[in-house]
Amino acid sequence: MNKGMVKIQLRTMTLCMAALCAGLLTDMVNAQTTMPSDAQDGAQTGPENEDSGDLPLVLSLEMSSSPIKAADEITSPFESSTSLQLAQQTETNVPVPIAAAEEEVTPLEAPALAPEAEPQLTDIYPPEKGALELVGATGHMTNGYGPSNGSALRGMLVTDQGVVQGSIEQLSRFGYTGKYGTASLTRDISPDYYMTVGAGLGSSELFSRWRVDVNGYRKFGPDQRFVAGLGTYYAKGQDDGRSDQGVSLNGIAYFNNLVLEAGWRFNQANPGLIAGPSQYVAATVGNDNTQALVLSAIHTREAYQVLSTGTELANYESYTVTAQWRQRITPSWMLLIGGTYYENPYYIRTIAEAGLRWSFR
Numbered sequence: 001m002n003k004g005m006v007k008i009q010l011r012t013m014t015l016c017m018a019a020l021c022a023g024l025l026t027d028m029v030n031a032q033t034t035m036p037s038d039a040q041d042g043a044q045t046g047p048e049n050e051d052s053g054d055l056p057l058v059l060s061l062e063m064s065s066s067p068i069k070a071a072d073e074i075t076s077p078f079e080s081s082t083s084l085q086l087a088q089q090t091e092t093n094v095p096v097p098i099a100a101a102e103e104e105v106t107p108l109e110a111p112a113l114a115p116e117a118e119p120q121l122t123d124i125y126p127p128e129k130g131a132l133e134l135v136g137a138t139g140h141m142t143n144g145y146g147p148s149n150g151s152a153l154r155g156m157l158v159t160d161q162g163v164v165q166g167s168i169e170q171l172s173r174f175g176y177t178g179k180y181g182t183a184s185l186t187r188d189i190s191p192d193y194y195m196t197v198g199a200g201l202g203s204s205e206l207f208s209r210w211r212v213d214v215n216g217y218r219k220f221g222p223d224q225r226f227v228a229g230l231g232t233y234y235a236k237g238q239d240d241g242r243s244d245q246g247v248s249l250n251g252i253a254y255f256n257n258l259v260l261e262a263g264w265r266f267n268q269a270n271p272g273l274i275a276g277p278s279q280y281v282a283a284t285v286g287n288d289n290t291q292a293l294v295l296s297a298i299h300t301r302e303a304y305q306v307l308s309t310g311t312e313l314a315n316y317e318s319y320t321v322t323a324q325w326r327q328r329i330t331p332s333w334m335l336l337i338g339g340t341y342y343e344n345p346y347y348i349r350t351i352a353e354a355g356l357r358w359s360f361r
Contacts, residue, residue: 125289125331128359130157135336135355141173143347145307148173162187165198171206174307178204184213192219196231204238211235215248227252229263243270244303259284269303274315276303286326288334288359294324302344318344324353332359 132155139148150171157164163186170179184198193216200211215231228251235244250263260283267276278300286292298320305313324338334357342349 125328125359126361128156128158128288129361131155131357131359133336133355133357135353137340137351137353139340139349139351141347141349145174145347145349148349148351161185173206176204176206178202178206180207192224193217194219202238207238208235208244209238225254227254241271242304244268244276246276257286267303272303274303276301288326288328288357290328292326294322294326294338296320296322313344313346316345318342326357331361333357334359 132153135152135154137148137150137152140146141148148171150169150173152167152169154167155165164184165186166181166183168179168181170177180200180202182198182200184196186194186196188194195217196213196215198213200208202208202210211233213231213233215229217227217229219227229249231248231250233244233246233248237243244267246265246267248263248265250261253260260281262281263279265278267278268274269276278298280296280298282294282296284292284294300318300320302316302318303314307313319342321341322338324336327335327337329335336353336355336357338353340349340351340353342351
């Protein structure tokens with residue numbers, strides 16, 4: 001090999017080594033330029049990451065443990081939608097914009113409950129499954145007819161067969177003391193119709209010996225808030241030949257914290273087939289969850305009334321006005337205070353009553 005060839009090979013090797021070194025230097029410069037950017041991307045936390053829609057790990061853990069509330073704790077649809085949306089982000093790791101979730105869950109036309117809105121009364125106390133009332137009454141009759149005292153125990157129970165009601169009453173008046181017990185069942189026949197059947201047993205001249213009642217009702221109008229009723233009854237007196245029978249019509253209207261009722265009854269009393277019609281109106285203002293005022297007025301043409309002296313009043317008119325205040329004390333207890341004014345051509349009777357109602361829910 002001559003000296004010219006050796007020089008060419010040495011020059012070629014030198015150029016290759018220079019190119020190799022230049023390439024290594026270029027790679028090192030590029031590596032130094034890209035490493036800080038990668039480290040910065042991996043360390044991003046804070047507002048920039050929230051704007052991008054990704055939840056940091058710490059925020060995800062906090063949201064999964066604290067903001068999800070029970071249904072009875074949520075007071076605002078906005079609070080509810082935000083909490084549920086954040087829970088979805090934590091569980092699925094799929095970012096959902098909070099504003100979009102709120103707009104979807106609570107559109108503008110949907111009514112929103114303000115956080116400061118008070119709960120409804122029906123949410124405070126659930127419906128009664130049953131109740132007991134104990135009431136005592138005392139009063140006086142004019143024209144020397146003496147006192148009028150009584151007591152009553154009434155009960156109500158909601159069952160699968162309907163609403164069962166019953167009562168036991170004791171009354172002392174005109175020198176007589178008697179007891180009267182009733183039982184009834186109110187049951188739905190269809191969404192529009194329901195009926196009530198009842199029976200009663202009594203002692204002394206103050207009450208019928210026995211009595212049966214059958215009533216049918218029809219619901220109609222908006223939300224079925226109006227009710228029309230038709231009924232019939234038969235009552236056997238304590239003495240032979242004494243009885244009462246008749247038919248009744250009534251109407252009921254239910255409004256918010258107001259119940260109105262009016263009715264008419266045609267009664268025929270024996271002996272003598274004496275007609276004794278009566279009319280009544282009643283109103284209940286309020287409800288049993290807080291307080292209620294119950295008012296009623298009755299006009300009656302009475303057939304017979306036996307007095308302790310043996311005198312018998314027949315075929316006369318009477319007027320009765322009653323009022324009762326019902327005050328809720330606790331979820332289980334209610335105070336009852338009321339009075340009755342009764343007048344006929346022979347005497348006036350005034351009665352004051354007080355009692356308690358126990359509700360179980």
